[in-house]
Structures are given as structure tokens and as C-alpha cells.
Amino acid sequence: MSTEVRVPTLGESVTEATVATWFKKPGDAVAVDEMLCELETDKVTVEVPSPVAGTLGEIVASEGDTVGVSALLATIAEGAASATAPAAAASPVAETPAETGGSVDVMVPTLGESVTEATVASWFKAVGDTVAQDEMLCELETDKVSVEVPAPAAGVLTEIIAAEGATVEAAAKLAVISSSGGASVAVPNSNDSNNSDVVIFQDGKDVENAPSANKLMAEAGLTAGSVAGTGRDGRVMKEDVQKAIAAGTAAVTTSGASTPAPAAAAPRAPVAAGDASREERVKMTRLRQTIARRLKESQNTAAMLTTYNEVDMTEVMALRNEYKDLFLKKHGVKLGFMSFFTKACIHALKEVPEVNAEIDGTDVVYKNYVHMGIAAGTPTGLVVPVIRDADAMSFAGIEKAIAEKGARARDGKLSMEEMQGGSFTISNGGVYGSLMSSPILNPPQSGILGMHKIQDRPMAINGQVVIRPMMYLALSYDHRIVDGKGAVTFLVRVKEALEDPRRLLMDL
Structure with a gap:
């Protein structure tokens, strides 16, 4: 048995829309109310949810097609979706971590109304790192805001599924944390190679700095006290660290050891020839x-x-x-x-x-x-x-x-x-x-x-x-x-x- 997916009511005086993005492809399992595609009108963006659980069959209206109200978009074959649909997509709350044995899945949190995808901007932890519950793992960028993703449980980060630069949908899996043997760890181990990522507070104030700032300070070999924070209550932001590095005014020190800053943080040496080697190509943020x-x-x-x-x-x-x-x-x-x-x-x-x-x-x-x-x-x-x-x-x-x-x-x-x-x-x-x-x-x-x-x-x-x-x-x-x-x-x-x-x- 198949169910038709049609264009919903678009609003008063709106008679047509353009298919902007399909989030699923034929053969994918879908859950009830899981977002299938996004339509754009001259006024608003409309998300089309799945009316039933099943498997997406034929896509009738491709991306870029103009469709009228009640037009056929796709068909869904009912039946097997309850067993094959992703658990995260079927879950009514995206932030709830899925536990499998001794591991916990890190999922994309709710991104906001009408926001269906984000880009992974930075990972603050690497595979094998010990993490504490609620410690920031990564930062996502949408076309409007940045979203920080905390660890849902204490343990060891065993797998990163979405690498930096990857585009992820709402409720997608980002990583896996093994809670066995690590749940009692409240803070990263002092012997951990990335212990510089531990939460840093500004000059003794009870204000947590931005995780992206902590990561950049660790890479540049800076201490929180050497960077003036411009965020709320003196919170050090990523751009504060970048300014300090560019101005050369921040003290290059680390807590407990005088490790030199990585070569990547130092200014690049002049290149003798070739304009391409002197250029830097950076992907535009979604914002x-x-x-x-x-x-x-x-x-x-x-x-x-x-x-x-x-x-x-x-x-x-x-x-x-x-x-x-x-x-x-x-x-x-x-x-x-x-x-x-x-x-x-x-x-x-x-x-x-x-x-x-x-x-x-x-x-x-x-x-x-x-x-x-x-x-x-x-x-x-x-x-x-x-x-x-x-x-x-x-x-x-x-x-x-x-x-x-x-x-x-x-x-x-x-x-x-x-x-x-x-x-x-x-x-x-x-x-x-x-x-x-x-x-x-x-x-x-x-x-x-x-x-x-x-x-x-x-x-x-x-x-x-x-x-x-x-x-x-x-x-x-x-x-x-x-x-x-x-x-x-x-x-x-x-x-x-x-x-x-x-x-x-x-x-x-």
C-alpha cells in the first residue's frame, strides 16, 4: 500500500511553490512526521513532513520544480518503516541521546523553527578523548546562529561520524560516546593529550569561555588570563583570541609547561613564487x-x-x-x-x-x-x-x-x-x-x-x-x-x- 505526499496549503493568495531541497531519496526509510522536503514560496519556506511511516518510493517533483497547491510530490510505501526508520528521526525529542549497550549517541540538537540542517564548524574533542557530561564537544553553524553541542554523558569519545565541514540534518548522529569505564570521570584526564580543552574561566570569574575560544587558545599556547574577553561578563570569544594572536599582545604561556605554539598558529612564511600558494580558500559559513x-x-x-x-x-x-x-x-x-x-x-x-x-x-x-x-x-x-x-x-x-x-x-x-x-x-x-x-x-x-x-x-x-x-x-x-x-x-x-x-x- 502506498500513500501520496502532496503540497500542503501554502497560505492565503499563495498558489505555487518551488521544491528547494529533498532531505530523503527513493528507498530511504522515513518515520511519521519526519521532514521529507522543503518548499519555497515568495513569502515563506514550508517543510513537508511524512504523513506515514514507510519507505520513500518515487519522487515526482524534483528540486527546482514549481508545483501548485495539492500537487503530488512523492509516494511512500507503508509497512517496513517502523523497523528501518532511524531511531533518532522517529524520536519526538532530538536532543535525547540514544543508548546502545555501553555507548551513547550524540545527536544534532533542535536547531530552531524552519531550520533543517547545519554545518559542523569545529570539533573540540578528538576520538579517544575523555569527556565529562555537558562538556562541549563541537559547534554547529546554521544560516542564522551557532549551536554548541554538549556531551550527553561522561565517557570516552569513540567515533566521530560528522567531520568538520560536513552538513548534517536535524536529529542526525554526530558521534558516539562509550560510557563504559568512563562514566565516573568528571573532567578530562590530566594525562590526556588534549587536556588543554578543559573548560577555562576568565581571571577567576565564574564565566565559561566559548569552547571555540578555548580550542584556539590551546592551539596557540595562550592562557585565558592573557586574552581580554568582550563577551557577556567578560567571556572570551573566538574573535578575541584571533585578535590577540594577530596583534601579538597575548602572552604565549601554558599552564604547567612552556610548550611552543604549533607552527600552524605562526604567520605563514612568504612564498617565493606562485599566487595560488599565497591564497587561502575558505568555505563561506551558512550565515x-x-x-x-x-x-x-x-x-x-x-x-x-x-x-x-x-x-x-x-x-x-x-x-x-x-x-x-x-x-x-x-x-x-x-x-x-x-x-x-x-x-x-x-x-x-x-x-x-x-x-x-x-x-x-x-x-x-x-x-x-x-x-x-x-x-x-x-x-x-x-x-x-x-x-x-x-x-x-x-x-x-x-x-x-x-x-x-x-x-x-x-x-x-x-x-x-x-x-x-x-x-x-x-x-x-x-x-x-x-x-x-x-x-x-x-x-x-x-x-x-x-x-x-x-x-x-x-x-x-x-x-x-x-x-x-x-x-x-x-x-x-x-x-x-x-x-x-x-x-x-x-x-x-x-x-x-x-x-x-x-x-x-x-x-x-
Whole structure:
């Protein structure tokens, strides 16, 4: 008996989709609700689960095919799947380790909604190493976040199934830990060749450094105390170690022995001839691939245009300097410029609602709320965490949300949900010294504001030349929905609100 797998309902006004990826091939055993393929529409990505347990028969719609609603995708032969389907796939909880005799399987943890695969970025342990329960074994990269995989049990790592660089699906097996004879081991053996991978704490603080940072420090022969951590609570991140190595400021020491750093950590010697030998080819991370794809899609889809203005920051800076100490004392968070810009944008979006709208097919969807995206640069790439209902927040609420989201972004701890659903975005290139730029839209949004460096410049005011702290502002917008008049009006309202912050209180 066979069961048909058909295209599910794709959503209102969506009539077709493209088959993006098949996770199974004909002859593979599948479990009930195990993901078979992924469909892409012009709005969302849809995962198609298996309706029954069995064996995948014929694939009717191949990758790249365009299919309509209820179209036939494949067939499944029912019957033998209960005995042949992978135990991990049939398990309702992906994180639960599968125990076989004296061994425990290390599985890919839940990666987040709509995320079906990841790339193995780094292994912190090698085959034969002793591991403690909850000790970090490896790091996975998805197109949004990095995921650290802890050991489900204490023992000895006996097999690594997915090597570095391998692409693994959700609930796939990564490695095997032998729990026999090693379960009583709480920390790696001091005689173990990789004992430098033991959890390192920063300067006596009860803060665990990033496992990738520990591995890199061990390879370079560095101690945790010689690297300044920029993560939350002083946590040492991978990029902190890379900066220390590049700057040559970190002390090359090890705990207990003065072992020289491996040759791989030293700068490469100049090559006499051949450009190829002086180049390094590195596979793009999944996050970087997604950034590249989405930015290019934005350019290809939207009729993007940028308008510019400049704002005198005198009043905002004076107000901030006057109240920053009281603000910190009362609210426990510093008063920055981002809350002023967020409030000014919210004020302007009320007057020019098309900048806060999006195009859906032949419809324009106007948002009666502001989910503000705040672009943040991280060591792995640009991410845009979203502050939901920012229009209902106070200055303190906005500053707290920005600080919390920013810290989670730097640590790679943002969830998929925290980076979706934004209606407008602010990007602050000024923190890197940018004087002027044209930000790219974050689809399907219709507007993004670019902030830049504050620079003292001579300005003509009331017939006199005075020095004022000035900032260039850039608004990139989708000309399909936002006219030039609306874009300029929006930017002028932001300028007016910042040059006279009292207008925000008076709703003017």
C-alpha cells in the first residue's frame, strides 16, 4: 500500500511553490512526521513532513520544480518503516541521546523553527578523548546562529561520524560516546593529550569561555588570563583570541609547561613564487551565504533608492549628558543614542506609514505597530534582532532591549524568532567610523535608516559660522511603495525630532 505526499496549503493568495531541497531519496526509510522536503514560496519556506511511516518510493517533483497547491510530490510505501526508520528521526525529542549497550549517541540538537540542517564548524574533542557530561564537544553553524553541542554523558569519545565541514540534518548522529569505564570521570584526564580543552574561566570569574575560544587558545599556547574577553561578563570569544594572536599582545604561556605554539598558529612564511600558494580558500559559513543571498535578492526585487539628510546632534548630546547619570541610576542601563533614533523613527513612521509597510503580491500590508530591527555586526556576520512593539516602549525599555539583544547577538545566542518579523530597520555604521553609506533593505521591509559618524563641522547658523556635531542620515526605501515625497518627509521628521527632542514629548 502506498500513500501520496502532496503540497500542503501554502497560505492565503499563495498558489505555487518551488521544491528547494529533498532531505530523503527513493528507498530511504522515513518515520511519521519526519521532514521529507522543503518548499519555497515568495513569502515563506514550508517543510513537508511524512504523513506515514514507510519507505520513500518515487519522487515526482524534483528540486527546482514549481508545483501548485495539492500537487503530488512523492509516494511512500507503508509497512517496513517502523523497523528501518532511524531511531533518532522517529524520536519526538532530538536532543535525547540514544543508548546502545555501553555507548551513547550524540545527536544534532533542535536547531530552531524552519531550520533543517547545519554545518559542523569545529570539533573540540578528538576520538579517544575523555569527556565529562555537558562538556562541549563541537559547534554547529546554521544560516542564522551557532549551536554548541554538549556531551550527553561522561565517557570516552569513540567515533566521530560528522567531520568538520560536513552538513548534517536535524536529529542526525554526530558521534558516539562509550560510557563504559568512563562514566565516573568528571573532567578530562590530566594525562590526556588534549587536556588543554578543559573548560577555562576568565581571571577567576565564574564565566565559561566559548569552547571555540578555548580550542584556539590551546592551539596557540595562550592562557585565558592573557586574552581580554568582550563577551557577556567578560567571556572570551573566538574573535578575541584571533585578535590577540594577530596583534601579538597575548602572552604565549601554558599552564604547567612552556610548550611552543604549533607552527600552524605562526604567520605563514612568504612564498617565493606562485599566487595560488599565497591564497587561502575558505568555505563561506551558512550565515554568510544567507546574508549574501538575501542582500542580492533585495537588490533584484525592490526598486531601491536612497535619500540623504544631515542632523545637528547638539540637543540630543546635551540632553544625554545632562540625564545619563540619573538614567543609569534609576533604570540600570546607559542612555545611548539608539533610543533617541528609535523614538524619532517611530514618530516619523506614524506620519509616513508606507515606510512601515510591505508588499505582498499585489497588496500593500500596512503595519499598525513597529517591530524595530536593530542591525548588529557580529564576528560571524550581520544579524538583525527585532525589538517587538517598540512603539509601546519607553526610552529605558528600548535601551534595555537593545543591550540584551546586542549581547545575545555577539554570543551567537539569538533564536530564529528573535530575528524575524521586523517592520523597519536601523543600521548604525557610525560605530565603525562610516561617514556616509547607502544601507540595503532588509526584505520584505520597505525602509531602513542608516546612521553614521558624528563629526564636528562648520555650519552657517543665523548668519554666523559655528562648529556643530553633525551626522549624515540615509534612508533607503522601496520606490515601488514609497514615493520620493514620503521618503524625504520621513527623513525630515527624524531630523526635526532629533534636533529638538521636545517634539517627541509634544507629538509634533
